[in-house]
Amino acid sequence: MNYLEILSSPVFVALAPALCTALAAVLINRHRTKLVETELQNLKNQLLYRDKRIGELENSARDTNDSFAEQIANKSALVSTLNDVLAHSDAERATFYVPVQNADGNFLGLIVLATAPSDLSENLFIGTVFSGKDARAVESFFTNASVSSQNTSFKFDGFSPNSTYAECLQTSALSGSRSKVGVVQLLSSSTNGIDANQATKAIQSHRDKLVSLGQVFCGDNQSNIEKIGLKIPSTSRRGTVLSMDISNSSGLFIDEARSAVTMHLIQEVIGASSIEMAKLNGMFESYTGDGFLAAFVDDDNAQNECSADRAMNCALSIQRQFDRLMQDYRADLLHLKAELFLRFGLSTGVIHSIGFSFGQMRTTSILGRxxxxxxxxxxxxxxDAASIIVDKATYLEFSNATRSKFVETVDPASKPTSENKRVPSYFYS
Structure with missing residues (x-):
């Protein structure tokens, strides 16, 4: 059978359109594949060129005698490295923290040094200091271990992650020490969470560079942080704030006849409280009318209890003194038809002090989260009852024995509101 016979056969005539279409599709797909491969290669070349130029600019800045430009280059290198970590993990954002000390040389917390991608609102987040163990990065730093969680309240820049992975970085033992230089935290909004193994490998592949850059900004080199435009709150302290309120006392002042007894009672309560604070190295910070704020500061050089334990023991001691005073004032309070109770609240983290001086007025207080x-x-x-409630950061400071005396609660008064639902708390039972 010759070619003409083949081409004119009914079978070929029937199959020819399909064969031509299939051949055209193969040729088109090959062309598209080649275009995609060419485009991908161009993108790779652009990324390589970008990384090369960034590296050249960073090295150029380091070679100058301008220490400020040098540290800005180091921070840029840190951001580039975080972007590389993200490229090798399934996370969406990365944050790098370094430990900072206050003016007394005590550990203050972890300051946010860099984030990736670089479109984050640096003015709102970069430079923030986290100190409570309820923050995953701080937990990782204190335990010197990786922390992986599907539960995080971390929110910024309109980004609400569902999972987080944090890993503490240390110098090599070969360097003569195993000092902690920072924490890398990865975040993802995916419901699938972060693959911990993949995150570990991504960080491990860049560990040496991250450690090297972290060392530039921590320990004896902490002053370099301010060279990149960040301010360390050196006068602030890490510790526990104790808030005390005398429940139902404000109503006694409505009737002037009751004021004398109430003022005398409150004077005794505040006086006894100040004595108990002093025994536990606490500081009376401000008087609130029918209560106070007190601060118990962590001291790295002290051998005493942590700030949370001292604040808790102080609250228990004040409660005992208050119970004694209630017996002394029992007749007066019965006559006034008043029943008073103490409410305590404890929170652990960074404590910021502030002073006011206007004319003849001189006063100090504490503020912040x-x-x-x-x-x-x-x-x-x-x-209608005495209570001691602590936030999660304080709860995590306690030993297991102390934690066993608390129960998690939203609102012990069974009156949940939109506000207190956002504050995980624990009720002393």
């Missing part, structure tokens, strides 16, 4: 949370959890207590 830790002081605010202490007051919030204090207010969660019922008004």
């Amino acid at each position: 830790t002081a605010s949370l202490a007051k919030i959890v204090c207010d969660l207590g019922p008004r």
Whole structure:
């Protein structure tokens, strides 16, 4: 059978359109594949060129005698490295923290040094200091272990992650020490979470560079942090804030006839409380009318209990003194038809001190998240019973024996609100 016969056969005529279509599809796919491969290679070349240029600029900045430019280059290198870590993991964002000390040389917390990708709102997040163990990065730093969690309340820049992975970085033992230089934290909004094994490998492949860059900004080199435009709150301290409130006392002042007894009682309560604070190295920070705020500061050089334990013991001691005073004032309070209770709230983290001086007025106080949370959890207590409530950061500071005396709660008064649902708290039972 010759070619003409083949081409004119009914079978070939029937199959020819399909064969032509299939051949055209193969040729088109080959062309598209070649275009995609060419485009991918161009993108790779652009990324390589970008990385090369960034490296050249960073090295150029380091070679100058300008120490500020050198540290900015180091931070840029840190951001580039975090981007590389993200490229090899299934996380969406990465954060790098380094430990910082206050003016007294005591551990203050972990400061956010760099984030990736670089579109984050640096003015809102970079430079923030985290100190409570409820933060995964801080937990990883204290335990010197990786922390993987599907539960995180970490939110910033409109980004609400569902999972986190944090790993503490140390110098090599070959260097003569095993000092902690920072923490890398990965975040993801995926419901599948972060693959811990993949995250570990991604960080491990860049560990040496991350450790090297972390050393530039921590320990004796902490002053370099301010060279990249970040301010360390060196006058702040890490510790526990104790908030105390005398429940039902404000109503006694409505009737002027009751004021004398109430003022005398509150004077005795505050006086006894100050004595108990002094015994446990606490500092009376501010008087709130029918209560106070006190601070118990961690001291790395001290051998005494941690700040959370001292604040808790102080609350228990004040409660015992208050019970004694209630017996002394029993007749007066019965006559006034008043029943008073103490409510305590404890929060652990960074404590910021502030001073005011206007004309003849001189006063100091504390502010910030830790002081605010202490007051919030204090207010969660019922008004018809004594209570001690702590936030999660304080709870995690306690030993297992102390933790066993607490029960997790949202609102011990069984009156949940939109506000206290956002504050994980523990009720002393």
